[in-house]
Amino acid sequence: MSSTASHLDACENCTTALQGDFCHQCGQSAHSPVRSFGHAIEEVFESFWHLDGRIFRTLRQLLLPGRLAADYLAGHRTRYIPPIRLFVIVAVLTFFVARLAVHVDAGTFVDKTPAPPEVATAFKDARTSEEVEKARRAHIAPLETARATMPESLRFTMDRAIAKIEKQAAKRNEELAGQPAPTPSATPTPPPRAETEAPRGYTPVDIDFLPGFANRWLTGQAEIIRLNLPRISERPQLLVNAFFASVPSALFVLVPLFALLLKLFYLGSGRLYLEHLVVALYSHAFLCVALLGILLLTMLAGQRPDVPVVGTLIGLAIAALLTWMPVYLLIMQRRVYGQSWLVTSIKFMALGWLYFTVVTTATVFLAIASLARI
Structure with missing residues (x-):
């Protein structure tokens, strides 16, 4: 047509x-x-x-410190991707790659610590099954006592220690009898509770200044975490995936908070809060891009572990990126707000210290929250 x-x-x-x-x-x-x-x-x-x-x-x-933010705030917006869209795309992509790049093998934290030397020696010196049993009871008894005093959520660590001793005792009995001993269950059976031990369960959260529904919610989250701990110990990658999946959502709280800090530090600049938000979005977008570069370099290094020079060069590149990140933010702050290097440096260090404290606190809470999301 x-x-x-x-x-x-x-x-x-x-x-x-x-x-x-x-x-x-x-x-x-x-x-x-x-x-x-x-x-x-x-x-x-x-x-x-x-x-x-x-x-x-x-x-x-x-990639040029402060150039994009200054250009956007000067009114040259059509030629660029809007800051919120750029930030969302880069953040989601970065932490998706993080889930692929950061890998913890299953069982990394399970059965990797050898038994204490005295335990192995006690079983090695045993000449009869009775001596093996005596040594087994002697080493398990203090663990059972300690287990009874531990919170329910942490007892699985003692269960594994007891299972390790049981396995060594069975191995020594096998050597003495000259025939295979029964293979212990992969999942250790907790020792029987004493009659005085409290029944299984959890302690309700009761914080005085919180309303009832908040305490009930926290109690439920604590119970979910308690139930998830053994599974995370077996498959720590679950926690890694849950953590990185939660980071983009957390950034939607941290970025506006960083913009608020910029507003407080630059009260006399005449800029509106939304202008500070643009600066915060672009600065975090750059940090995500830099982190993405580090993750990709790490993955590349893992592909050629047999070539030392590759690992050395990639290590230097990662170190350069880590060094450039704070320098970039300092130059960006100087270019956007136009103050002297001395004033900018003082504000940069104070702002960085405050924001680092906020990010560290948020990371701890995010890690705890991730335990309940698995």
Whole structure:
């Protein structure tokens, strides 16, 4: 179909009379992609190259400290991806890659610590099954006593220690008898509770200044964490995945908080809170890009562990990135707010200390919350 046939006299969206290739009322193109195959193909490539150009232009400016934020705040916005969109894309991509790059093998924290030397020696010196049993009881008794005084959520550690001793005792009995001993269960059986021991369960959370529903919610979360601890000990990757999956959500709280700190530190700058938020979004977007680079370099190093020079070069590159990150933020703060290096440095250190404290606290809470999300 010809281009004339595909060019309309009135906008199909708002019925306004057309005066060019685009509607001056709503901005819709005068060319209908459903009436011309050529215009359909043109629209696809035009959208792709337009977006592609904005992506590369935005990333190029982002790598220069403060250039993108200053340009955006100066009113040059059309040529760049909006800060919130850029931040969301980069953050989600970075922590998705983090889940792939950071891997903890199953069983890393299970059965990796050898039994104390005195335990192995006691079983080695035993010459009869009675001596083995005597040594077994002597070493298990204090563990059972300690287990009875521990919180329910931590008793699985004692259960594993007891299971290790049971396994060594069975192995020595096998050597003495000259025949295989019964293989102990993969899941250690907790020793029987004494009659005076409290029944299994959990202690309700009762914080005076919190309302009842909050205490009930915390109690439920604590119980979920208690039940998850043995599973995490067996498969620590579950905790890693849950943690990295939660980070982007946490950043949506931390970034506005960082913008608020910028507002407080630059009260006399005349900038609005939303302008500080733009600075916060772009600075965190850069940090995510730098972290993404570190993760990719780490994955690359893992592919060639047999070539020492590769590991050395990648290590130097990672060290350079880690060094550049705070330097970038300092230069960005100086360029955007235009104060002297001395004043900027003082504010940068004070702001960095406050925000580091907030991030550290948030990380601890996020790690605890991740225990309940598995």
